[in-house]
Amino acid sequence: MVSNQARQPDRADVPEVVVTRLPQYVRVLNRLLEEGIEVVSSQQLGAQLQVTPAQIRKDLSYFGRFGKQGRGYSVRHLHDRLRDILGLNSYWNVAVVGVGRLGRAILSYPGFTPDGFHLVAAFDTNEDVVGLQVGDLTVRSIDELEEVVSGQNISIAIVAVPVRFTQEVIDTLIDCGVRAILNYAPTSPQVHDGVRIRNIDPVIALQSMTYYLADSPEH
Amino acid sequence: MVSNQARQPDRADVPEVVVTRLPQYVRVLNRLLEEGIEVVSSQQLGAQLQVTPAQIRKDLSYFGRFGKQGRGYSVRHLHDRLRDILGLNSYWNVAVVGVGRLGRAILSYPGFTPDGFHLVAAFDTNEDVVGLQVGDLTVRSIDELEEVVSGQNISIAIVAVPVRFTQEVIDTLIDCGVRAILNYAPTSPQVHDGVRIRNIDPVIALQSMTYYLADSPEH
Numbered sequence: 448m449v450s451n452q453a454r455q456p457d458r459a460d461v462p463e464v465v466v467t468r469l470p471q472y473v474r475v476l477n478r479l480l481e482e483g484i485e486v487v488s489s490q491q492l493g494a495q496l497q498v499t500p501a502q503i504r505k506d507l508s509y510f511g512r513f514g515k516q517g518r519g520y521s522v523r524h525l526h527d528r529l530r531d532i533l534g535l536n537s538y539w540n541v542a543v544v545g546v547g548r549l550g551r552a553i554l555s556y557p558g559f560t561p562d563g564f565h566l567v568a569a570f571d572t573n574e575d576v577v578g579l580q581v582g583d584l585t586v587r588s589i590d591e592l593e594e595v596v597s598g599q600n601i602s603i604a605i606v607a608v609p610v611r612f613t614q615e616v617i618d619t620l621i622d623c624g625v626r627a628i629l630n631y632a633p634t635s636p637q638v639h640d641g642v643r644i645r646n647i648d649p650v651i652a653l654q655s656m657t658y659y660l661a662d663s664p665e666h
Numbered sequence: 667m668v669s670n671q672a673r674q675p676d677r678a679d680v681p682e683v684v685v686t687r688l689p690q691y692v693r694v695l696n697r698l699l700e701e702g703i704e705v706v707s708s709q710q711l712g713a714q715l716q717v718t719p720a721q722i723r724k725d726l727s728y729f730g731r732f733g734k735q736g737r738g739y740s741v742r743h744l745h746d747r748l749r750d751i752l753g754l755n756s757y758w759n760v761a762v763v764g765v766g767r768l769g770r771a772i773l774s775y776p777g778f779t780p781d782g783f784h785l786v787a788a789f790d791t792n793e794d795v796v797g798l799q800v801g802d803l804t805v806r807s808i809d810e811l812e813e814v815v816s817g818q819n820i821s822i823a824i825v826a827v828p829v830r831f832t833q834e835v836i837d838t839l840i841d842c843g844v845r846a847i848l849n850y851a852p853t854s855p856q857v858h859d860g861v862r863i864r865n866i867d868p869v870i871a872l873q874s875m876t877y878y879l880a881d882s883p884e885h
Contacts, residue, residue: 458877464683470873471854496854533873534880541872552771553868558852562869602879603872627875629868633777635690635715643878645871649772649848650781652864653760653822654689654752656846658677659862660821661753 461509468506469529471496476526488519539564540601542625544616545608546571546579546586549631553605554581564603568595572612589619596623607631617644680728687725688748690715695745707738758783759820761844763835764827765790765798765805768850772824773800783822787814791831808838815842826850836863 475495479487489500496503507513507525510532514520530536541564543550550569559566569584570592571577577588587595595601604625608616613632620628621642628644630636633651638644694714698706708719715722726732726744729751733739749755760783762769769788778785788803789811790796796807806814814820823844827835832851839847840861847863849855852870857863 466877467874469877470870473873474852474854474870495856497856532877532880534876535873537876537880539872539876539879548771548774552767555767556868558869559872562873564869564872603875605868626879627872629871629875633693635693637714637716643875645875647866647868647871649775649824649866650777650783651689651693652848652866653758653778653783653846654692654754654781655686656822656848656862656864657753657756657758658685658688658751660758660845661751661756 465506465509466533468496468498469533472503472506473526473529473533473535476522476529479522480526485522486519487522487525489514492520535563537563539603540567540599541565541603541605542568542570542592542596542599542601542620543605543607544570544589544592544620545606545631546573546576546581547607550607551581553607553631554584566605567599568601570595589616592619593623596620596625601625603627603629605629605631610634684725684728685752687715687717688752691722691725692745692748692752692754695741695748698741699745704741705738706741706744708733711739754782756782758822759786759818760784760822760824761787761789761811761815761818761820761839762824762826763789763808763811763839764825764850765792765795765800766826769826770800772826772850773803785824786818787820789814808835811838812842815839815844820844822846822848824848824850829853 472492475492489503493500493503510528513525513528541559543553543566546569554566554569566584569581569586570589571586572589576586579586602625604620606613606616606628610632613630613634614636617628617630617636617638621638626642628638628642630644630646633648635646636644691711694711708722712719712722732744732747760778762772762785765788773785773788785803788800788805789808790805791808795805798805821844823839825832825835825847829851832849832853833855836847836849836855836857840857845861847857847861849863849865852867854865855863
């Protein structure tokens with residue numbers, strides 16, 4: 448297939464910052480599809496994403512040729528190819544570790560399933576929590592992790608445990624075969640090569656904006 | 667002051683990606699301080715942050731000279747200077763807009779205050795929610811936004827409203843003088859120059875990792 452020829456050789460060479468932008472491209476393209484828009488220029492895409500048209504063209508060039516000079520991109524084709532490149536046409540089984548207040552909010556968030564992320568298991572160490580029903584899931588003991596992760600083909604985990612347990616939990620998950628971690632604890636856990644981690648941290652996000660406010664007269 | 671001489675000319679020229687890394691430097695430096703470590707090399711910092719030592723040196727070079735060749739950085743000095751550069755020695759008053767399930771979780775999150783972010787007001791449009799007590803705050807009507815934002819010197823807002831209202835709410839906040847937005851809705855709102863926005867989006871984060879899993883045999 449042409450698409451695979453264009454894609455496979457590049458996969459490891461694509462800068463991670465480019466990969467992190469692609470899901471946002473998909474989101475914008477999805478909205479354009481819903482609005483019935485069939486063709487989009489790099490200028491229009493760039494305006495939606497607040498990056499330059501040159502950046503858009505450079506990002507996409509890692510994955511082959513999508514647009515024709517002066518004619519813009521086919522929204523449908525680009526959308527479908529980027530979803531394919533990102534692995535979004537698969538279903539992904541996801542475990543949640545830590546069922547405190549935050550873990551419960553995550554388990555009840557309706558936004559994962561429509562995008563193919565199925566929360567299929569929840570774990571905690573607290574005996575008062577293990578066995579409880581949260582949504583469709585019964586909270587399991589962390590001791591069952593290995594069995595469930597391999598049995599349910601889970602490659603992604605969402606970790607919402609206190610900072611002092613985070614690294615240990617993540618190490619255990621990786622030992623059990625998990626290869627991608629979404630971490631909500633305000634810390635930066637270490638993972639070895641071949642494992643991906645993203646940290647969701649509102650304080651870090653706020654702190655990266657105060658830089659721009661720090662010159663204002665009132666501060 | 668020397669520190670201001672080193673800092674002011676650079677502020678607008680520093681790439682945003684560098685600024686977004688600085689809070690993570692501060693977090694690591696803070697932990698080193700707690701562990702009683704006084705000097706750190708760019709190699710050690712890089713290992714903690716999973717970036718190269720060269721990247722560390724380049725990032726810091728935007729803000730002046732911090733280390734002496736071969737002697738590493740003073741943890742205390744670097745920590746204090748980065749906090750100052752990021753505006754983290756100020757207190758920031760923050761409004762939360764949207765007091766649904768997510769907004770309540772945000773309002774009850776204990777991690778903002780220790781880092782200088784004070785959630786001082788909460789707003790909603792839903793008449794069933796306005797007037798309720800959530801933690802220390804009484805939920806106010808969105809109609810009071812302008813008065814409260816200027817009266818309480820609020821320059822940052824956390825937005826947790828449904829996608830279809832997000833852009834409108836953000837436009838209103840900016841009209842009222844808010845200059846930094848932390849958005850939790852799964853959309854990419856547009857803001858004009860001079861306003862900063864960060865999106866907290868677990869699905870986008872997950873989607874940027876499946877790229878690396880998509881080659882695995884089972885998918």
